[in-house]
Amino acid sequence: MMKNILQLIPVLFIVATIDKGGVYAFQLSPITSSTRCRHQHHQHQGSISRASIITSLQSSLDYHGSNTNDSLDPLASSSSSQSEANMKKKDLRTLQRFLEVECWKLPTIRTLDSTLLTVSDACKQINRIVQRAQTDDLYGAAIDPVTGQLAEVNVQGEVQQQLDVLCNTLMLRAFCGASNNAICAVASEEEPLPRSCADVMGYDTTNSATSNIFTSGEYVAVFDPIDGSKNIDSSLPVGTVFGIYRRPEGVEFEKDGLNLDSFLQRGTEMVAAGYCLYSATTVLVLTLGSGVHGFTLDPDKQTFLQTHPNMRIPDVGSLYSFNEAYSRDYNEPVQKFLKNMKETGKMGGKKVSSRYVGALVADVHNVLINGGIYGYPADRDNPQGKLRLLYESAPMAMIMEQAGGAGSTGYGRILDVLPPQPHSKKSRKGGDNDDEEFDLEKEAEKGIHVRVPTFLGSVENVFELDQFHKYYGDDDE
Ligand code: AFP
Numbered sequence: 001m002m003k004n005i006l007q008l009i010p011v012l013f014i015v016a017t018i019d020k021g022g023v024y025a026f027q028l029s030p031i032t033s034s035t036r037c038r039h040q041h042h043q044h045q046g047s048i049s050r051a052s053i054i055t056s057l058q059s060s061l062d063y064h065g066s067n068t069n070d071s072l073d074p075l076a077s078s079s080s081s082q083s084e085a086n087m088k089k090k091d092l093r094t095l096q097r098f099l100e101v102e103c104w105k106l107p108t109i110r111t112l113d114s115t116l117l118t119v120s121d122a123c124k125q126i127n128r129i130v131q132r133a134q135t136d137d138l139y140g141a142a143i144d145p146v147t148g149q150l151a152e153v154n155v156q157g158e159v160q161q162q163l164d165v166l167c168n169t170l171m172l173r174a175f176c177g178a179s180n181n182a183i184c185a186v187a188s189e190e191e192p193l194p195r196s197c198a199d200v201m202g203y204d205t206t207n208s209a210t211s212n213i214f215t216s217g218e219y220v221a222v223f224d225p226i227d228g229s230k231n232i233d234s235s236l237p238v239g240t241v242f243g244i245y246r247r248p249e250g251v252e253f254e255k256d257g258l259n260l261d262s263f264l265q266r267g268t269e270m271v272a273a274g275y276c277l278y279s280a281t282t283v284l285v286l287t288l289g290s291g292v293h294g295f296t297l298d299p300d301k302q303t304f305l306q307t308h309p310n311m312r313i314p315d316v317g318s319l320y321s322f323n324e325a326y327s328r329d330y331n332e333p334v335q336k337f338l339k340n341m342k343e344t345g346k347m348g349g350k351k352v353s354s355r356y357v358g359a360l361v362a363d364v365h366n367v368l369i370n371g372g373i374y375g376y377p378a379d380r381d382n383p384q385g386k387l388r389l390l391y392e393s394a395p396m397a398m399i400m401e402q403a404g405g406a407g408s409t410g411y412g413r414i415l416d417v418l419p420p421q422p423h424s425k426k427s428r429k430g431g432d433n434d435d436e437e438f439d440l441e442k443e444a445e446k447g448i449h450v451r452v453p454t455f456l457g458s459v460e461n462v463f464e465l466d467q468f469h470k471y472y473g474d475d476d477e
Pocket residue numbers: 226227228229230231323358359360361363376386387
């Protein structure tokens with residue numbers, strides 16, 4: 001019974017202490033439905049061995065697992081009319097149906113339906129990876145498959161973890177491997193440079209028969225495959241964020257369909273944005289430029305169902321989501337905004353309340369549902385904040401705006417921010433003719449991975465934050 005119920009929860013931990021002999025954490029394996037001891041924080045000194053704890057927990061689970069007492073099991077209950085009424089499946093539209101209809105309705109994104117469906121499949125796989133991260137030992141630095149050496153630090157200066165590499169690969173292949181080949185190039189948080197889909201899928205672009213398949217895609221995609229991955233160790237939520245831009249007209253492309261410029265557009269040019277949240281439920285929130293729709297993964301059928309049609313954020317909310325531990329390093333407008341809120345004890349006329357999970361997707365989702373403001377401001381160490389414009393702030397800002405909310409840097413609309421442009425129009429192979437100084441990595445770092453102070457949420461709350469910037473801020477910003 002217990003296992004059945006717990007299949008509904010992405011990651012289950014049982015934390016137990018026995019006779020003051022230490023603390024043990026057991027995670028339910030999503031594959032075998034058995035429990036494994038993940039953390040043993042103190043050496044057990046009492047008379048009960050670790051093995052006997054595992055055995056007794058295991059037999060307890062096995063006992064309940066084979067327990068056919070339906071009155072205890074709301075899912076297995078066919079006799080309890082109360083349970084049946086509560087647990088009846090709702091008649092909800094599938095994501096697939098939604099995409100077929102919406103992409104057919106909107107000519108600007110007509111070819112994106114199969115791409116977005118493939119991306120939703122990647123989210124399902126990432127969901128399973130997150131669930132298995134501890135039982136399957138997906139921690140630890142990734143090994144470079146070519147050299148057999150430990151992976152290098154990524155563009156963010158962090159050593160890539162196996163989990164990051166796996167999720168990145170899934171998203172790369174989802175965007176580039178979709179049957180309609182709508183995407184021609186991708187940029188990921190995990191990669192220093194954007195890549196052509198031909199490169200991702202291992203196609204030889206000198207062969208014109210195959211190169212066309214990948215180079216003719218009309219869109220480019222940006223994404224952060226696993227945002228907030230540090231949360232996984234403590235079984236807290238994480239997410240995936242993505243945005244899709246139409247390839248601009250009139251720019252010169254490399255043979256394989258890549259051009260840095262096609263990524264360095266304002267957020268206003270995005271045609272679709274979304275995120276997947278891996279938490280108590282697995283949720284996909286999507287905008288195709290005409291409203292925001294939320295889909296929840298049915299854990300039995302592994303199908304995304306439209307549980308939140310036409311999501312609207314309240315115009316004003318009382319929730320604030322900032323890492324306040326950094327507040328002494330925030331700039332004056334943000335400090336004053338937070339001080340004012342705490343002194344009055346109110347936001348939006350209601351008693352103010354704080355929530356901060358430390359994963360953008362989870363924190364923003366909470367604000368989207370309940371109203372209020374999420375903020376990752378500039379601070380002394382990070383003069384532009386921490387969040388990346390292209391694959392974090394801009395997609396989230398599009399979602400917020402489409403849901404009736406706002407996204408601001410404190411000094412202006414996030415979607416209006418133009419990423420730094422390369423100083424040369426030569427897009428890829430610098431240094432060989434007219435422009436000796438062109439350094440692609442530097443240009444990409446400046447443009448693709450640019451950071452921006454980020455405030456997202458209800459219009460009234462974000463407006464108020466902007467007013468503090470106007471009044472106390474630096475005119476040069
Ligand atoms: P990681 O992906 O490196 O864990 O960073 C997550 C993140 O970019 C974003 O999801 C969070 O909102 C933010 O960092 C949390 O950062 P702090 O720990 O500095 O508050």
